[in-house]
Amino acid sequence: MTEWEVFGVIVALAGFAISICTPIVKLNTSITRLVDKLNNLDEGMDDLTARNSKSHERLWKHNESQDKTLVDHEKRIGILEKVKEN
Known part of the structure; x- marks a missing residue:
């Protein structure tokens, strides 16, 4: 193999690695953002459940x-x- 063939193979491998890694x-970035949003949603649901319980308590008291x-x-x-009948 000549030097240019070796260089061509290295460039091809680097291009392949970049095309796979990108x-x-x-x-990975999308999954991380999605997990973060799901955690925020879970916290929001906990808050909503607590507020909903308080609201139901107020409604039942009323x-x-x-x-x-x-x-x-x-x-x-x-x-x-009875008074009217008499």
Whole structure:
């Protein structure tokens, strides 16, 4: 083999290595970004779940207070109906 043939083989191997390594590096970068976004999404879901639980607690408390008001209202209407009948 001549020096130019050796040089040509080395250049071909370097080109092959670059053509293989470039997509691998891009894929690795994309996977790293994706993992980071998934971690952020997981944290966001935890926050959303906590806020959702607090919101449901507030709704149930309001619902219970309305139930008490309705029961009291029913009692008063019953008393008024009994008074009206007499």
